Amino acid sequence: MATDIELLSRKAGRQAALAEAGLADLPPEADLAGKIEWTRLRPLLSGEEIREMCEEAVRCGYRCICLPLPWASHAVSLLASTPVRVSTAVAFPLGTCIQETKVLETMSARSVINADINVVLPVYRLAAGDKAGLRAEMQKIREAAEGAVLSFYVETPLLNEEEIITAVRAAEMARADRVIGGTGVFGFPTIKEVALLRCAAPDWMEIGAAAESTAKGARLLPFLAAAGAGSILAENPHLLLGFSAEEKD
Template sequence: MDLSKRQLAAMIDHTLLKPTAGTEDIRRLCIEAVRDGFAAVCVNPVHVATAARFLTGSPVAVCTVTGFPLGANTPETKAQEARQAASAGAAEVDMVLNIGALKDGDDALVEADIRGVVAAIKAVKQDGLVKVILETGYLTEEEKVRACRLAGQAGAHFVKTSTGFGPAGATAADVALLRRSIPAAMGVKAAGGIRTIDQALAMIAAGATRLGTSSGVAIVDGISSTPPAP
């Protein structure tokens, strides 16, 4: 796949979700994101305002997480968390769906959970984006397809493979399945264990339109040293 460093960077959410991250770590993340042209930085909610301040005037978006990493918060809590994040400067929210409800077959609750976050974001930021983390490592193929359908019906903009804290990360097979299971207008974010240029390109070839990784700098540096395809 013939991508320039800038083209690849524009598909990456430069991610730092470690519980030990502090202000200096967030500052460094933002500097790297601006320098390399990443789509967004993805940080925990407590760091949204800090990241927004460091990124003032840049095209890099602030992304945060909601109901992270288990998805087991109440819908009201997720919506409030999303609303607060948008008010603090987040343009994108990656929410973990209610995995237990999905497995129970309670599709109405799963959809309402997502729809509440979408509404909360749009109440503050009309062009805000919601990505629904499915945590595919816990799901059967049928559950993955059903989750995609519910995310689309609820107005989400992306489905995402994994939190990076679950039992498995992104696979090309899952990315391809999610791509086939959502409307063309929706995106697929591959996340969880993506650390090399080869992994990144495999996810994009499978249908990913965004990548979530804490190894973004190494990945885009890797494409610079990759010989062109014959």
């Protein structure tokens, strides 16, 4: 008898194959901008750069911009009258700081009203087989987030299928709102990995995926969405969405 992991893997494989074959529901090109979370996690950002980002996000119809915590509140104030949301990252990019530090950082992020919180999942706990520790840490972070929209980055390029499924189920137990495939630091999720996240997650949980801002990323973008990605995180979305059909090929 097939295990639950094997069944989910097969289901994800079928979903990914349908997406790649163009047989799944591919979103209209105009809808892709509405899935974009513009991620600019850099140590140097000026007020003028943030203002320009906010204006471009509104003009292009992006769903969100993600900034380091020191600049998140300024972006929230600039975008207050618009539908564009703001998020900030915790424990980025490695997720290896101690639990107490992540909790404090999450509490600091929660102090920015109306900002979503994206936390890097501690993949080292998965590698060590510390499932109980993983669940406990994610639950503490959920409590520290106090009702804010909470996402966990899952470094799918570093994990096997069983570990990906375990991460999603731990996020479900912690009542996270979203899991995000990859940070982009160690690679980007494949179509099947996105499908696996979608198949392993409950219906109420959103799936995100990091995408590289290249012609290859642009070519994969609709297939990632068809495989189950409700949001796409990109550092340069104007590039990602701007490649011509010839460049994508």
